[in-house]
Amino acid sequence: MKYYTYFPGCSCSSEGGARAYDWSTRAISKVLDFELKELHDWNCCGSTPSGSVDELGAFCLAARDLALAEKAGLDMVTPCSACYVIFNRTNAYLKQYPKLKEKVDESLAAGDLKYNGTVRVRHTLDIIVNDIGYETIKEKVTKPLEGLKIAPYYGCQMVRPGFGFDHPETPQSLEKLIASIGGEATRFPLKTHCCGGSLIISEEDIALDLTHKLLESAASNGADCIVTVCPLCQTNLDAYQSRVNRKFKTDYRLPVFFFTQLMGLAFGLPEKELGIKKGIVSAKKVLAKYA
């Protein structure tokens, strides 16, 4: 059994919009024999916007979580690409900029906390493919996703600026993962292009242009569905797909899964446990063969 500290982040928390990602991660953890212990009393990591408003405050938000996690002494795993970048960037900057560290230390001390910079922060996909491994995953497959054409979407922040896990522009881990659960990864030239991120809220037209390009690329390469690694990417591609269709007079109906959901299906876990019905674009037709 492998143990990790788990940082779900706001979107994957029990009140968040991506709780299906959390459910399916927990469901496959039982099959793959690893345990995620949720960080007690964690706070929002600050994400990208906080750093743009108040940089020191943003580093302190992330540092409180890291300090809490340090007490457990385990690697901290997060399913969200934005949280992943924030924590790794905080770790790197605290080492690189002593003046920043001094101020963060002083602030943490006001809350009786101390952070020594030892927590290794990892993405869920990283531990699954590197700690568990493709071979073990393959052994657990009972219902291979034969014939399912899946566009592997990495987005930006899991691979960039890059904290040692996969290539920043031409990563391969999702393709290998898809192969190990019996599916077929399609070509997907835009696999590390941006989905529009949080600009979907403030500059919807700009973000929809980017989401549209991704859907177009996935569909024209023959994908039945898209697999994602980030709650925000999933939301932009799934919940805003109908808005893309309206704006560009298209008719995309591509279900957008978290990779943990597809793994769960291949392990024969019930759809309900994986939150398959939480997708806005229905997956019924695409999954009819596999359910």
Added chain:
Amino acid sequence: MVTETKTRTFVDEICSIPGGEGIKICIQCGTCTASCPNADKMDHTPSELIAMARAGMKKEVLSSNAMWYCLSCYICTVRCPRGIQQTSLMHALESLSIQEGLVHTKTVTPTMYRLFNHYCHLGVLPELWFMTRFYLSTNPLRAWRMIPTAWGLLKHGRLSIRSRKLTPSGSNQLKAILKKAESLGGLQ
């Protein structure tokens, strides 16, 4: 002479923010601009911003819309031949422009970021209330148009009325940390 002092001041200001120091070694090759998915929407491209900052054009740089169109996609950062963290530079320019009250008036992204940050400081981002408040405060008509999307999310159990809360002691701890940080007056 006067211009020179000004130039140094603005460049120094940027350099004192972590990630901002790279602007001194930029060779203006334009790789960042050519890679940026939103460069065509920006009034000044990423590499132009650096050139302008080095020329001391503080007001023009900080009132640009460019950084508010940055997606934090980090493509520029991984491709820069000089190892400059252009994305961090964009973030630094955003916070400087807020500090200096020079925020570009035609984009609502700063308002969204501020509201987002407000919730982060309480420890949790409640998606439903954040979106509702943002749309109502910036463009009520859009709030109206967002109803079908929000309804879809609600129907699928993806928007909660209730939001997660920290324990009282966790919440006090976070407040104490952020209060201290505020008293330290930012990064510079």
